[in-house]
Amino acid sequence: MKTSTLTIRLDKDLENLLSKASKQTGKNRSEIAREALRRQLRISQFEALRKRIMPFAEASGFLTDEDVFSRIS
């Protein structure tokens, strides 16, 4: 798989946190950074989608969890 390199600046605190996490999990710092980035991007994508989807749901009468549970098994 083709990969690319990203160099980022970290302040001392963040660097310490990263090294600590690396020691605890036995993963190297790049792996942790990649996973964190992947998770964060997924969450931002989710929030963006939610914002666009909610109005449609509301128009179809779905406002809360209960509305969904009572109509969708």
Place this chain on the structure above:
Amino acid sequence: MKVFLDTNVLVSAVATRGLCADVLREVLTSHELVISDSLLKELKRVLQQKLRLPSPLISGYIDLLQQDTIFAKPVNLPDVTIKDKDDLIILASALSANSDLLVTGDRELLALGKVRNLEIVSPREFWEKLKNAGAEGRRGRGKEIQGRRGEGTRNTGAKGRKIRVGGSEELETEGRRMGEGFRSLKVWQKAYEFALGIYRVTKMFPREELYGLTNQMRRAALSISANIAEGYERQHRKEYIQFLMIAHGSLGETETFLLFAKDLGYIDEKVYEALAGC
């Protein structure tokens, strides 16, 4: 933790204001999401027909759910009685990937409580469970991530490229399933199938080999799965590792016999390829 979210929870998470959105956020942040083909199909259908979403939004959500998640491939249906056949498939998917939790709003599924090692909980119970686990859960998290090599395939990237995961699950102590024992180990299942294959193939060997190659090859082949099982049932991890080494040794032995039998012309190329590829 490996978490399987039912269709209704996934719909609610993206479309309404409630706890389900927080549940999905939490899973995306600190757990492993498990999905399956049938789940995505059902989700797509509901979003189209009941929520009447435009298709780019639907595919956006489906793509998102496939990013870096565990793709369950249910093989057989579990032995439980519930009325809704779709729920049974959902349950089978969650079980096949060794999920820890199934979160659902479906009353019938919730009534089951627990199937094998899978706990079935409501979004509220999921939330309370995490709260109670608290610091304890955070301490254990590193371990869980290491132990996540389960069955099934993992998706990486938006385009749904799938790579196999597994391989070193034989050492995964957290994944031990009481009651199912070594039979649930993929490596044991494969070794067992392999031994069956060797027995069948050696049946055709000439009679004079009965106490020679036939016998040796059969013993070596069966020894692989037998040692995996024996190690698994031992009390200590190091013993387990020792038995896995023995099993690995037997595998090498069997491979040599297999190659030798092929070169002697006892088995043909195709059969050899099939067995060597196991």
